[in-house]
Amino acid sequence: MNLLDxxxxxxxxxxxxxxxxxxxxxxxxxxxHLAAILIGNNxxxxxxxxxxxKSCAEVGFTSTxxxxxxxxxxxxxxxxxxxxxxxxxVDGILVQLPLPKHISEQKVIETILPSKxxxxxxxxxxxxxxxxxxxxxxxxxxxxxxxxEHYKIETKGKHAVVIGRSxxxxxxxxxMLNKNEYPGNCTxxxxxSHTHNLKGICLQADIIIAALGKxxxxxxxxxxxxxxxxxxxxxxxPDASKKSGFAIKGDVDFNEVAPKxxxxxxxxxxxxxxxxAALMMNTFKACAAKD
Ligand code: NAD
Numbered sequence: 001m002n003l004l005d006x007x008x009x010x011x012x013x014x015x016x017x018x019x020x021x022x023x024x025x026x027x028x029x030x031x032x033h034l035a036a037i038l039i040g041n042n043x044x045x046x047x048x049x050x051x052x053x054k055s056c057a058e059v060g061f062t063s064t065x066x067x068x069x070x071x072x073x074x075x076x077x078x079x080x081x082x083x084x085x086x087x088x089x090v091d092g093i094l095v096q097l098p099l100p101k102h103i104s105e106q107k108v109i110e111t112i113l114p115s116k117x118x119x120x121x122x123x124x125x126x127x128x129x130x131x132x133x134x135x136x137x138x139x140x141x142x143x144x145x146x147x148x149e150h151y152k153i154e155t156k157g158k159h160a161v162v163i164g165r166s167x168x169x170x171x172x173x174x175x176m177l178n179k180n181e182y183p184g185n186c187t188x189x190x191x192x193s194h195t196h197n198l199k200g201i202c203l204q205a206d207i208i209i210a211a212l213g214k215x216x217x218x219x220x221x222x223x224x225x226x227x228x229x230x231x232x233x234x235x236x237x238p239d240a241s242k243k244s245g246f247a248i249k250g251d252v253d254f255n256e257v258a259p260k261x262x263x264x265x266x267x268x269x270x271x272x273x274x275x276x277a278a279l280m281m282n283t284f285k286a287c288a289a290k291d
Contacts, residue, residue, distance in 0.1 A: 002151075002263045004230065006143075006270040009150045010277035014059050017280050021060040024288075032287035033062040034118065034279075035084050037095045039077070039103075040070035044236065045096045052094070055276050061283060064090070074103045078111050085113045091290065092118030092283040097168075115289065118282035121168065130175055136282045141173035143274030144209065144230055146281070148183040153207075153228055153263060160186035161202055163218070163251070164211035169232050173209050198222075215249035220256030229257055229264040232271050 021031055034056050038049045049065065056063035068077065077095075084093050093116045095108050109117075114124040120138035128135035137145070148155060160177045164170035170190060177186040186207065191198050193212075202208055202222040210218050211232035223229065233251030250267030258264050265271055 001258050001261050004147050004151055004228075004263050004265045004270060006147060006265060006273040009147050010143075010273035012150065013146060013274075013277040014055060014280060017059040017284055020284065025060070029291060030089070030287065031060055031062050032091050032283045033064070033089050034092045034094065034283045035064045035066065035087075035090045037066045037068060037077075037080065037093070039068045039072060039096070040100060042098070044234075045098075049096050051276055052279060055280055056283075059280055061280070062089075070100050072100075072103075074107065077103060078107065081108065081111045085111075085116060090116065091287040092116055092279075094119050094279070116286060118279055118286055120172075120282065126167075126172070129172065132179060136285070137176065137278070138168055138172045139278040139282065140169050140211075140232060140271060140275045141176050142281070143276075143278035144173055144232070144271060145176055145183050146278060147230075147265070147271070147274050148228075151263060153183065155183045155207065156185040158186050158206035159189070159204055160207040160209065161189045161191060161205035162209045162211065163191045163198070163202075164209075164213070164232075165190050165192045166211065169211040170209070173211070177207070177209075210251035212251055214251055216251070216253040218252040218257060220253065220260055223257050223260050225260050226262045227260065229261045230271060231265045231267050233267065234272060 036049050036052055053063045053065050084090050093112050099105050109121045114122045117125050117136050120136040125136045129137055162170050162174045174188045174190045177184055178188045189201055199222045203224050205227055207228045209230045213233055215235045215237055229252055231250035231252040235249050236246040237249050239247035248268050
């Protein structure tokens with residue numbers, strides 16, 4: 001078993017971006033600028049946004065964190081987004097999900113200009129990605145591809161099983177792994193909550209992407225010897241032994257699955273840091289596209 005270490009790979013990606021950003025500045029060009037909107041006081045969202053802002057500082061990007069009250073109206077949020085769309089200095093815009101119930105996620109996603117859509121959620125970004133055109137890839141699937149690439153994991157002709165079909169992880173990674181380029185050319189099976197015989201399907205997988213949000217769901221007897229396992233899940237489960245009062249669990253039972261796998265991501269320290277590295281890559285690209 002080998003670890004797919006998201007901390008190491010994300011650091012390598014960020015080191016490259018730091019060098020490229022310094023080169024931009026030497027050439028008299030602007031630093032990439034990410035604007036992040038955080039609404040309300042969700043603990044997990046606070047942590048994610050703080051990591052994104054910290055990563056911007058690490059690589060030399062400018063960042064603007066905009067904190068808004070939980071009670072902000074949808075109209076006011078959309079107005080704020082329009083302002084950011086029109087601000088030439090801002091290259092990438094992200095709105096941390098989930099949103100308060102009274103705000104339409106779809107309207108928010110569609111209001112962000114596709115050229116600043118560094119989360120890759122806008123229908124135009126998704127459509128371009130599906131058609132194989134240059135596009136911002138959604139950060140988590142993109143981070144997974146960067147990790148597979150870093151470890152030179154063979155994907156051509158492999159059977160990849162994706163568990164989960166959300167717009168932000170399962171569905172896009174299934175399309176990306178199926179593309180006619182490396183990392184890709186997999187035969188992909190997408191599983192979801194109505195899939196029959198999930199265990200039988202997983203046992204045929206060379207690569208499993210677990211993205212269903214159910215702690216330690218994937219057990220040792222669901223995985224064939226030598227499979228590559230990517231655990232996207234992040235769930236906070238109560239744990240009195242931790243200072244925070246919770247532990248972070250992935251969707252894979254690591255202790256059972258790791259001995260059977262050839263490569264496996266840990267949680268934490270796997271896909272999470274790669275998501276942020278991918279976001280940084282998208283922000284750099286958004287900025288460079290304006291040169
Ligand atoms: P989601 O709730 O939107 O989607 C879950 C999917 O899993 C659904 O398509 C559902 O059909 C499927 N599913 C649920 N139960 C199932 C079952 N028993 N068998 C098969 N399929 C089942 O979740 P999401 O937004 O895609 O997130 C999934 C997990 O990944 C969560 O734990 C989330 O916190 C985590 N996540 C991590 C990162 C990261 O950076 N590491 C990023 C995004 C999401």
